[in-house]
Amino acid sequence: xxxxxxxxxxxxxxxxxxxxxxxxxxxxxxxxxxxxxxxxxxxxxxxxxxxxxxxxxxxxxxxxxxxxxxxxxxxxxxxxxxxxxxxxxxxxxxxxxxxxxxxxxxxxxxxxxxxxxxxxxxxxxxxxxxxxxxxxxxxxxxxxxxxxxxxxxxxxxxxxxxxxxxxx
Numbered sequence: 001x002x003x004x005x006x007x008x009x010x011x012x013x014x015x016x017x018x019x020x021x022x023x024x025x026x027x028x029x030x031x032x033x034x035x036x037x038x039x040x041x042x043x044x045x046x047x048x049x050x051x052x053x054x055x056x057x058x059x060x061x062x063x064x065x066x067x068x069x070x071x072x073x074x075x076x077x078x079x080x081x082x083x084x085x086x087x088x089x090x091x092x093x094x095x096x097x098x099x100x101x102x103x104x105x106x107x108x109x110x111x112x113x114x115x116x117x118x119x120x121x122x123x124x125x126x127x128x129x130x131x132x133x134x135x136x137x138x139x140x141x142x143x144x145x146x147x148x149x150x151x152x153x154x155x156x157x158x159x160x161x162x163x164x165x166x167x168x
Contacts (some may be wrong), residue, residue: 002103003044003102003103003155005046006105007060007138008113009106009138010139021055023056024063028123033084034067034139034166036165037067038068044068044143049106050075051078060106061075061079081108086118087154100150119153119156119158120132125159128143128160129148131165132160140163144159
């Protein structure tokens with residue numbers, strides 16, 4: 001069984017010289033660190049992390065890794081993930097080495113929430129699915145389980161097992 005974690009970057013400032021350069025707010029840093037702590041409590045330890053190369057996603061990864069006490073070098077930064085659609089993000093995931101069992105993806109909305117919806121088979125945890133239906137705010141994290149090779153990952157083939165959103 002494989003684990004796929006799909007995270008939206010944490011809260012970012014509303015303006016910057018370019019959208020790509022937007023930085024996390026103080027709240028964003030705190031929420032990302034808390035998400036890392038939550039993931040560690042869930043027993044999630046990624047073998048590989050795929051991060052959009054935008055500033056706010058790389059900062060989110062750094063804070064998540066800090067909160068979970070993970071090695072920052074697990075991450076690969078992908079410029080293509082910045083503007084990817086859910087189907088493009090799925091194609092990127094299909095390229096993950098089949099020897100890896102747990103993958104974390106940190107990207108942008110609406111792509112991350114659409115990717116979870118695309119992959120969800122509706123057979124997972126009811127409480128997590130109900131919370132997921134209420135929205136995918138900044139720093140939201142969905143954990144999915146998948147039984148198969150990454151190269152074969154397809155629509156409606158993974159189950160949402162847990163969902164975390166920042167608390168006020």
